[in-house]
Amino acid sequence: MSTLTDRYVHAVTTQLPAGQRDDIARELRATIADAVEAYPPEDVDAERQALLDLGHPTTLADGYRGGPRALIGPGVYPAWAALLKLLLAIVPVIVGGVALAVSATEGEGAGEVISAAIFAAFEAALQVAVWVTLAFAIVERVGVDPGTFAPLTPAAQWAPEDLPDPEARQVGWGEASWSVAVAAVGIALLTAVDYVVQVDGRPVQVLTDLALTWRWVVVAGLVLGVIVAAHLLIRGRWTMRSATANLVSNLLVGVPLVTLLLTDRLVTPAARPGLLPGNSIEWADLNLGVAAVIIGGILLWDTVDAFRGAARNRRG
Amino acid sequence: MGSDDLLALHGQELRRGTVVLAVLALLGEARYGYALLADLADAGVEVEGNTLYPLLRRLEKQGLLASEWNTDESRPRKFYALTDQGHAALGALTAEWQTLSTSLDRLLRKVSP
Incomplete structure (x- = not known):
């Protein structure tokens, strides 16, 4: 013993x-x-x-x-807690709603529809908790000096007027939180929902095999986007590093999406009738090219905006 | 927090910075952890083992102390002693302590009735 x-x-x-x-x-x-x-x-x-x-x-x-260990240190804890609360209030509801709608179209019984919705919402909540915590844990280790919320690197030569103006936060809480919320919904929808609908009583795969494979690239891009947004929430400003990470994130999300839309390989032909209710719209009427341009344009604007912000900070 | 607790906390704060000086002062000759703890207690310097033992390793990492295992006796012990850098730090901290002590003595004499 x-x-x-x-x-x-x-x-x-x-x-x-x-x-x-x-x-x-x-x-x-x-x-x-x-x-x-x-x-x-x-x-x-x-x-x-x-x-x-x-x-x-x-x-x-x-x-x-030399001190207690922490995954989320006191410096980033308030941002982590606030963001997690916000996302847990929004994301599971949206994902649960989508799952409800999807399984309702499959013509299942009420019990199965509700349990599918609850399961999807629960899974979304888990995803949110995992990714947000992971993003903040990474930011805590690479992006921020421990114990400081908006990090200032101490220097021997400094002047009070060089200190950042608190009014000059480039990215507000709301804006950064929303971009995390959108990314979180995207991740949850891409990973938690199986894209099968019932057409004339037969299960039909909605997304093409190519799209199902490429969604993991999109998910990787969205996860990187959450990390960038967490960094933004904490610093309130763009840096060259975070703008570059934002570029990579937008490429990972945008390239597969725009390519699939332009080549019309996003949705399988078999599933197309089931997605469009009634006979008023035909698939061929949908202008996928315009959708691709709009998505590409938004991502391009977002990328350029981030770099402009970073450049302003560098000069400032 | 009661006033006794508060007083204990402030007292602890006051002593905290002096422990390094006391440790450096005693380690002019090599000592092992427990002997150092006992010598500090004899000298009236209150310090807990769980403060002192990690402190020794931290000072060693900073280059102020060097350690060596002594296996001559029945029980192998890790002995710590000042390095050249440690001697220099001891000198500087001693001077600082004396200035501080003089200033505070003068201040307290002036304000006490």
């Missing part, structure tokens, strides 16, 4: 980086043995008391590590 010291040393060192464990464990054992020896030899409780004197293992491990 392990001694109390074994348990204590193990509890401390498992919380430390592997490279430091052995040396700290060895020193800790010697220290505990020294402390036990300082008690009178007849004291049977000496080992226990020596460990209590050392304090809780996690406190000691925090000391060795």
Whole structure:
């Protein structure tokens, strides 16, 4: 059986980086043995008391590590919590609604339709929590100095008038939150919904095989977009790095989407009648080229806007 | 927070910065962790083990201390001692402490009735 010291040393060192464990464990054992020896030899409780004197293992491990660990640090926590609350209020409702509409067209029973909607909403909520947390965890590690919300790099030479004007936040909370919300809805719709509808009682695949494969590129672009938006929320301003990441994100989203629209390979021919209610509109009447140009235009404007913002900051 | 807790907290804050100076002062000759803790206590410097032991490693990482395992005795122990940089830091911090102590003494004498 392990001694109390074994348990204590193990509890401390498992919380430390592997490279430091052995040396700290060895020193800790010697220290505990020294402390036990300082008690009178007849004291049977000496080992226990020596460990209590050392304090809780996690406190000691925090000391060795130089502070408690956190996935989302105090600096970005308010932004993370606010955004998560907002998205959890919006995204599951939209995705649940879409799932409700899709499964209703399949002519299933009410119970199945509702359970499909609840399942999709639940899955969307999970996705939101995972991606937002991941985005903030990444921003926390690469984008922001710990403990500062709008990071200013300390410099020996500085003047008060160089400090950023709080009024000059380029990107408001609302705007950045919305772009995250749109991306989150997109990710959830692309990953949580299976694109099958019923046409004349037979299941028909909606998206082409090509589109189903390329959606993962779009999802990757949207995830990158969430990271960029989280960075924006925290800094409130564009930087060259975030504008470049935004460009990559828009390319990943835009290129597959525009290509599929222009070549009309987004929706399978078999599913087309089922998507358009009534006989008033034919698929051929839909102007996919215009849709492609509008999407491409929005993404291009967004990309240029980001770079202009970054360039302004650089000059400013 | 009660006033006793508050007082304890401020007292802790006041002592915190002095621990490094006390540790550097005692490590002119090599000591191992527990012996240093005991010597600090004898000298009237209150410090917890879970503060002192990580501090030793931090000071070593900063280059102020060097450590060596001594396996001559029955129990192998890690001994810490000042490096050249540590000696320099001890000198600078001692001067700073003396200035601070003089200033505060003067200030407190002036305001106390």
